[in-house]
Amino acid sequence: MRIYLCAFITVFTLNGLFTLDFSYHKYEELTNILKKFSQSYPKLSPSLKSIGNSKEGRRLWVLELTAVNRSAVGVPNVKLIGNIHGNEAVGRELLLHLIEYLGENYESDPTVTWIMKNTRIYILPSMNPDGFEKASEGMCVGEHGRCNVRNMDLNRNFPDFYVENMYPTQPESDAIQRWMDKIPFILSASLHGGALVANYPFDTVKELTSLPTNPPSISADDDVFVDLAKVYANRHPKMHLGLACPDGGKNFTGGITNGAAWYPFQGGMQDFNYFKHGCMELTLEISCCKYPSAKELPHLWEDNREALIEYITQAHRGVRGTIYDSRNQKPIAKARLKVIGREMTFNSSKLGEFWRILLPGKYRLEITATGYHSNIVPFEVIDHKNALPQPTVLSIPLYHSSLPKPTPPPTKPTTLFPPHFFTSTHPLLPAQDIKNYSKDIRSQNIYDDPVTLPRRNSINSVSMTIANAWVIYTLVILMVMS
Numbered sequence: 001m002r003i004y005l006c007a008f009i010t011v012f013t014l015n016g017l018f019t020l021d022f023s024y025h026k027y028e029e030l031t032n033i034l035k036k037f038s039q040s041y042p043k044l045s046p047s048l049k050s051i052g053n054s055k056e057g058r059r060l061w062v063l064e065l066t067a068v069n070r071s072a073v074g075v076p077n078v079k080l081i082g083n084i085h086g087n088e089a090v091g092r093e094l095l096l097h098l099i100e101y102l103g104e105n106y107e108s109d110p111t112v113t114w115i116m117k118n119t120r121i122y123i124l125p126s127m128n129p130d131g132f133e134k135a136s137e138g139m140c141v142g143e144h145g146r147c148n149v150r151n152m153d154l155n156r157n158f159p160d161f162y163v164e165n166m167y168p169t170q171p172e173s174d175a176i177q178r179w180m181d182k183i184p185f186i187l188s189a190s191l192h193g194g195a196l197v198a199n200y201p202f203d204t205v206k207e208l209t210s211l212p213t214n215p216p217s218i219s220a221d222d223d224v225f226v227d228l229a230k231v232y233a234n235r236h237p238k239m240h241l242g243l244a245c246p247d248g249g250k251n252f253t254g255g256i257t258n259g260a261a262w263y264p265f266q267g268g269m270q271d272f273n274y275f276k277h278g279c280m281e282l283t284l285e286i287s288c289c290k291y292p293s294a295k296e297l298p299h300l301w302e303d304n305r306e307a308l309i310e311y312i313t314q315a316h317r318g319v320r321g322t323i324y325d326s327r328n329q330k331p332i333a334k335a336r337l338k339v340i341g342r343e344m345t346f347n348s349s350k351l352g353e354f355w356r357i358l359l360p361g362k363y364r365l366e367i368t369a370t371g372y373h374s375n376i377v378p379f380e381v382i383d384h385k386n387a388l389p390q391p392t393v394l395s396i397p398l399y400h401s402s403l404p405k406p407t408p409p410p411t412k413p414t415t416l417f418p419p420h421f422f423t424s425t426h427p428l429l430p431a432q433d434i435k436n437y438s439k440d441i442r443s444q445n446i447y448d449d450p451v452t453l454p455r456r457n458s459i460n461s462v463s464m465t466i467a468n469a470w471v472i473y474t475l476v477i478l479m480v481m482s
């Protein structure tokens with residue numbers, strides 16, 4: 001009778017309207033809830049689709065929500081994924097509550113309304129439904145239900161940045177890869193359990209070391225990843241404290257960590273998102289217990305709600321725009337883009353769109369495409385302080401190789417970070433240098449912009465000239481006196 005009542009409350013309230021309770025929902029319940037949601041918020045044009053099936057045939061349901069016209073160009077795509085490990089169940093339920101929260105607060109909450117009018121959000125509550133069906137509520141540690149039915153850890157099943165992944169591709173991870181081939185995501189999060197920390201790329205390393213502590217594996221956009229992790233951790237009432245979980249674990253300064261500095265592994269989903277598709281994904285460890293009692297879900301939702309909302313807004317930071325043919329203004333798909341000084345390329349969409357999350361500063365964007373002259377465009381990302389983020393928007397023509405290449409006006413380098421801090425080789429560092437290396441990356445600011453360096457050097461040159469003149473003058477005086 002108790003089970004029947006819970007199922008009833010999940011679907012209806014006393015007034016007959018759909019709502020959601022705080023309990024764990026098996027696959028059939030999850031499916032019914034998502035179908036209800038797809039009919040509940042017409043102003044957000046909810047669209048429920050399956051991106052594939054698990055090994056046991058369960059559908060991988062994704063619900064898309066947006067108040068943006070579906071034909072609109074330049075709208076950032078954000079995805080949130082739960083339950084990649086079947087026994088890490090909290091994220092699965094929190095994402096259902098996030099759907100409800102966005103739907104219920106659209107047009108009443110200013111931030112939610114702004115997000116939905118400017119963003120496309122895709123939510124996949126359970127990437128590993130087969131593993132979840134085997135896992136058990138109350139199991140805070142252990143591996144039972146973690147993997148899919150082939151006993152494969154899905155977070156080790158993606159192409160790797162450094163080495164070839166020899167594990168056979170599983171249907172669940174293959175579905176994610178095919179999904180990402182279709183939709184140009186810019187920002188993503190994968191919700192995990194077993195710790196309380198925001199983890200960012202790279203998880204993989206070029207080679208393992210025997211050092212007593214793991215060095216970080218630094219990506220070309222480490223400053224951005226650090227900032228994204230801080231955004232989430234700082235909006236979480238506990239995560240930012242960096243305290244170890246009660247049943248063991250480690251402290252994380254500020255509640256964030258580089259993946260490899262925690263523990264390195266290959267084939268991770270967040271690394272694949274970044275190097276293959278230019279999508280910035282974090283692994284969010286949101287509960288110390290992997291599969292806590294359902295009575296813990298209300299406070300876990302309260303702890304993570306504002307952090308999730310704030311995190312989604314970050315898709316609007318940095319730069320976005322379109323690449324088009326100068327002859328006919330048609331979009332150029334699969335143009336290759338790179339922020340100079342950051343050795344990681346990304347591509348324009350089939351509509352010529354591009355996005356890149358960046359911190360405030362001055363940059364140069366390099367664009368190349370087959371059959372076209374390359375182009376380099378300087379731009380600046382403005383710091384909007386505490387306001388909602390506003391990206392710099394660019395419209396960039398490329399000139400066909402059959403036409404003369406136009407001569408652009410000379411420009412000074414405007415990359416915020418010196419190139420030697422960002423390479424794709426990620427050299428391993430001696431243990432004594434690790435702390436300083438991390439500090440260098442995290443403490444840079446606009447005053448380290450190379451644009452300012454010539455001025456500093458010119459000041460130093462003037463100072464040296466004056467000093468040299470003074471020495472010569474003193475020598476002449478001494479010679480006359482002698």
